[in-house]
Amino acid sequence: MMIDWTSFTPWTSLAGGALIGLATAMFLLFNGRIAGISGILGGLLQWPKGDIGWRVAFLLGLVAAPAAYGLFAPLPAVQVDAGTATLVVAGLLVGIGTRYGAGCTSGHGVCGLSRRSPRSLVATAAFMAAGFVTVFIVRHLIG
Numbered sequence: 001m002m003i004d005w006t007s008f009t010p011w012t013s014l015a016g017g018a019l020i021g022l023a024t025a026m027f028l029l030f031n032g033r034i035a036g037i038s039g040i041l042g043g044l045l046q047w048p049k050g051d052i053g054w055r056v057a058f059l060l061g062l063v064a065a066p067a068a069y070g071l072f073a074p075l076p077a078v079q080v081d082a083g084t085a086t087l088v089v090a091g092l093l094v095g096i097g098t099r100y101g102a103g104c105t106s107g108h109g110v111c112g113l114s115r116r117s118p119r120s121l122v123a124t125a126a127f128m129a130a131g132f133v134t135v136f137i138v139r140h141l142i143g
Contacts, residue, residue, distance in 0.1 A: 024111050037062070038098040097127065123133020 013048065024035040030134050066075060098104045101123045103112065108127075112120020113139070 021114070024106075024114070028111065034103075034107055034111045036103050036111060038095075038104035042099075097130075099141055101127065127129060 014105050027033060031052075035058075040058050043051060044059075068076065078106045082090070094104075101108065103120070103123060105127065106122075108117075108120040108123040113124060
C-alpha cells in the first residue's frame with residue numbers, strides 16, 4: 001500500500017473532524033436531536049407537523065456548504081470509478097442498511113458513539129466490517 005503524500009492532509013482532516021464533532025454536539029445541545037442524516041431525511045418522508053423546517057434547513061445546509069466553500073477555494077475533483085448500475089445498487093444497499101440498522105454513519109458513528117450507545121457501537125462495528133470485507137473482495141478477489 002502506498003500513501004499519496006500530496007493528498008495526505010492530517011491538519012485539514014483534524015479540523016474537519018473537530019467541526020463535525022462541534023456541530024453535532026451543538027445540534028444535540030440546542031435542539032435535543034441527533035444529527036443522523038438518514039433519520040433527518042426519513043423524517044421528511046412522514047411530514048410531521050412543526051417538524052419540517054429544521055429538517056429542510058439541515059439538508060439544504062449540507063448542499064449549500066460545498067457551494068459556499070467553492071466561492072473561496074477550488075472544489076476538489078470528483079472521480080467515481082463505478083458505473084451507474086453499481087452506484088444504484090450500492091445506494092439501495094446503503095439505504096436498506098440504514099433502515100435495518102436504525103441509523104447511518106453520522107447517527108451511529110458520530111453521535112451514538114460519543115453518547116456511548118451500545119447499539120451504536122454494534123451498528124458501527126457492523127457497517128465498518130461490511131465495508132472492509134467489501135473493499136477486500138472488490139479489490140483483491142474480484143478485481
